[in-house]
Amino acid sequence: MRSDLILRVVAKLLIPFILLFALYVQFHGDFGPGGGFQAGVIAAAAVIFYALIFGLADARRMVPEPLVESMMALGVLTYGSVGLAGLLLGGNYLDYFVLAHDTVHGQERGIFWVEVGVAITVSGVMLKIFYMFADRGKVDDE
Amino acid sequence: MAGAVVVLARSRNLFAVVVLAGVYSFLMATVLVALDAVDVAMTEASVGAGISTVLFLGALYLCKSEEAKPVHKPWLPLALSIAVAVTLVYGTLGLPGFSNIESPIHQHVVPRYLTEGVKETGVPNIVTAVLASYRGYDTLGETTVVFTAGAGVVALLRRRRRERKP
Numbered sequence: 001m002r003s004d005l006i007l008r009v010v011a012k013l014l015i016p017f018i019l020l021f022a023l024y025v026q027f028h029g030d031f032g033p034g035g036g037f038q039a040g041v042i043a044a045a046a047v048i049f050y051a052l053i054f055g056l057a058d059a060r061r062m063v064p065e066p067l068v069e070s071m072m073a074l075g076v077l078t079y080g081s082v083g084l085a086g087l088l089l090g091g092n093y094l095d096y097f098v099l100a101h102d103t104v105h106g107q108e109r110g111i112f113w114v115e116v117g118v119a120i121t122v123s124g125v126m127l128k129i130f131y132m133f134a135d136r137g138k139v140d141d142e
Numbered sequence: 143m144a145g146a147v148v149v150l151a152r153s154r155n156l157f158a159v160v161v162l163a164g165v166y167s168f169l170m171a172t173v174l175v176a177l178d179a180v181d182v183a184m185t186e187a188s189v190g191a192g193i194s195t196v197l198f199l200g201a202l203y204l205c206k207s208e209e210a211k212p213v214h215k216p217w218l219p220l221a222l223s224i225a226v227a228v229t230l231v232y233g234t235l236g237l238p239g240f241s242n243i244e245s246p247i248h249q250h251v252v253p254r255y256l257t258e259g260v261k262e263t264g265v266p267n268i269v270t271a272v273l274a275s276y277r278g279y280d281t282l283g284e285t286t287v288v289f290t291a292g293a294g295v296v297a298l299l300r301r302r303r304r305e306r307k308p
Contacts, residue, residue: 025184030265033180035273041188048196069296076289079282094278107263111274114281121285125292126193132299133200 004053011053018046026119030111036118040075043119044126056134068127075121082113143169154209160198167191181269251276 026039051059083094091098096110146166153159167190174183238245255272265271273281 029270030267032267033184033269035181035267035270038181038184038188041185041193045188045192048193052196072289072292076285079285083278083282094282096275096278104261104263107275108265110278111263111265111270114274114278115270118281118285121289121292125288128292129295130193130197130200132295133197136204136299 007053011049015046015050018049019043022046026115029115030108036115037122039115040119040122040124041126044123044130047127048130051130051134056131060131063127065128065131068124068131071120071124072128073121075117075119075124078117078120079114080117082110082117086110143173156202156206156209157199159209160195160202163198164191164195167194181267 022039022042025034025042026036029035029039047059047063050062082096082099086095086098087093089098094110096107097103099106099109143166146162146169150159150162150166153162167186170190171183171187174180174186238247242248255268255276259268259271259276260266263271263275265275
């Protein structure tokens with residue numbers, strides 16, 4: 001599949017837009033449909049698409065495995081530390097009202113970081129599972 | 143959708159089954175859009191039709207693409223699943239009608255979310271507000287579940303690869 005010109009060109013055209021759409025879903029999730037989970041899945045799907053067309057080794061070079069593994073934990077830690085930040089600033093755990101001077105701004109800020117955490121974990125896990133499956137197929141080939 | 147399900151159950155070629163499952167997910171996503179649940183539809187389209195299809199194809203690459211002949215007769219599992227389905231459908235008869243405003247679920251906290259949600263959180267998408275703010279603990283739990291699932295897959299598959307190498 002590596003030599004298929006049409007697939008390669010179309011993939012190169014599409015992948016930036018898929019990533020952009022993932023960011024749109026992430027940051028516009030407050031106003032339109034979407035949010036961290038969907039954005040994480042779409043971003044992971046873009047990388048999986050890249051791996052399907054250009055091969056797993058290239059995708060691994062672009063998004064290396066240690067990064068993916070640390071993303072899995074980093075997202076949960078981001079989510080948890082939003083809760084801790086609320087605790088440190090004098091509220092309850094996961095209390096967003098204290099994160100800014102204005103309670104509404106605090107809510108917006110809390111929701112934003114929570115969604116970022118969800119997106120990071122979800123896309124890390126999806127990519128890791130895909131890498132694992134694809135890698136097993138290659139091992140069996142050799 | 144019903145047609146897709148019948149062909150899914152009848153087909154012995156697993157490749158066709160995987161592609162049809164993706165088609166089914168897309169149809170389900172359109173149903174969810176028709177029900178005004180756009181967030182869920184987006185998840186269904188990207189996870190159900192996109193990533194799980196790719197993962198199934200990856201798994202299919204590791205095994206034969208023809209389903210093996212069943213060893214047992216299918217009557218007992220069939221009777222069991224029909225019995226469970228009948229029980230579940232009988233259970234739904236006791237639920238309030240779809241989009242009935244009088245039903246208890248729409249009387250408890252929903253009015254507060256709908257009227258005060260934007261004022262309290264500044265987020266016009268009620269789904270996001272409920273998910274990340276009012277039900278923040280639940281979402282933290284869900285994220286942890288996703289993380290645990292990923293960690294479990296890593297633990298299972300990595301050990302097997304190491305066994306093979308030496």
